[in-house]
């Protein structure tokens with residue numbers, strides 16, 4: 001794993017935006033994998049700025065988000081569709097039909113997962129995937145114990161994830177118990193990955209991910225086997 005040490009969130013975001021936009025400029029039809037959470041927010045702002053100055057276009061881009069909560073629609077402030085619209089999609093020219101997020105309101109969740117996986121395959125797999133990491137080592141919502149050969153699937157969120165993410169909801173009990181997520185094998189199929197990790201509370205897990213054993217107990221540890229991954233972090237590793 002290549003590691004780029006940066007001094008703060010701003011430097012991390014500038015570097016991440018630079019790498020993502022290089023892919024978008026290089027490819028005629030870039031297929032992007034996108035993450036939510038606090039970590040990539042500034043990167044999205046920088047990309048919107050680049051789009052507004054005419055430096056980059058997303059007209060031909062296709063995107064697939066990593067995950068979505070079960071039971072939340074696009075108008076729910078806690079949904080990832082809402083997050084993406086607010087923080088990125090509404091500020092750029094990606095075609096709405098090309099910006100994919102699993103549908104947490106689907107009547108058959110497993111069918112929704114299968115269709116999502118198929119759409120990623122038909123798009124030719126992800127050219128460039130942005131990842132964050134949870135304090136328990138999850139990527140997307142692949143919680144500890146998820147099989148390395150998993151594809152897009154329904155997950156039951158762990159108590160620790162529900163606790164950490166409850167901050168995005170008005171009341172703790174509003175926090176969903178399930179989500180849809182790309183699987184670890186789907187993630188590993190991406191041609192290039194950046195893993196953004198910021199803040200001391202992620203230091204123990206990042207050390208484990210980079211130096212520890214590759215184990216399903218630490219889902220992100222599988223990334224050690226990815227041929228083209230860059231970790232961008234303000235932490236010493």
Ligand code: PGA
Nearest residue numbers: 037038039040132133134
């Ligand atoms: P965060 O979330 O960016 O809000 O820390 C990362 C994650 O849980 O994957």
